[in-house]
Amino acid sequence: MTRLLFSLVVIGAALAGRAEAQPLLSDNAQFIKRCLYAAAGIHRVPPAVLVVLLNVEGGSLGHVSPNTNATVDIGPMQVNQIWIPQVAAHWHATPSATFVALRDNFCANVEAGAWILRQGLDEAHGDFWQGVGYYHSHDPEYKASYLQSVLKQVLRLRAAAEKSLGASQSIAAPPGQGVTLQPGAP
Numbered sequence: 001m002t003r004l005l006f007s008l009v010v011i012g013a014a015l016a017g018r019a020e021a022q023p024l025l026s027d028n029a030q031f032i033k034r035c036l037y038a039a040a041g042i043h044r045v046p047p048a049v050l051v052v053l054l055n056v057e058g059g060s061l062g063h064v065s066p067n068t069n070a071t072v073d074i075g076p077m078q079v080n081q082i083w084i085p086q087v088a089a090h091w092h093a094t095p096s097a098t099f100v101a102l103r104d105n106f107c108a109n110v111e112a113g114a115w116i117l118r119q120g121l122d123e124a125h126g127d128f129w130q131g132v133g134y135y136h137s138h139d140p141e142y143k144a145s146y147l148q149s150v151l152k153q154v155l156r157l158r159a160a161a162e163k164s165l166g167a168s169q170s171i172a173a174p175p176g177q178g179v180t181l182q183p184g185a186p
Helices: 003-016 019-024 027-043 047-057 081-091 095-104 106-123 128-136 140-165
Strands: 064-066 072-074
Touching: 027 047, 027 106, 047 106, 047 128, 047 140, 072 081, 072 095, 081 095, 081 106, 095 106, 106 128, 128 140
Parallel strands: none
Antiparallel strands: 064 072
16 A cells, blocks of 8 residues: 555545544534445545545536636536536436536536546556546546546545644554655556
């Protein structure tokens, strides 16, 4: 396991929260957590990766972001409009209903993002980071840049998780495990 993968496990544990912290989560945070875990479970993706992608994408509910290639990205997971026909078929919905759900429904947007991520992971035939890169692009340069953004978010969220756990429960990777910056490297 690479240090980066270990960090994702740590983020997942922090996302799950300790039992005594659960009642402190707001209703909104509980709703978000349930959506993330449901989408992750359905599509067999790590919930921590969805959190990382949400942070990398930086979208928001109700927002549509124009791209330089004349497409738009929709909602929190920034689902590109080119996915609307496939997501609509996956949901057995119309393209217009799919667009509205992606834009205005957090759980629907995260479920679609998790489904798209699963498509990329399956296409990558076991190469986890290649599959994560496919969430953004198949172009090698765009994919590499995206994976660098993913790494930055993993490290930022890992540091936040360490801070929230406190210095007494410091997180360390197993000896000899370094951070891998190359997509597809062990």
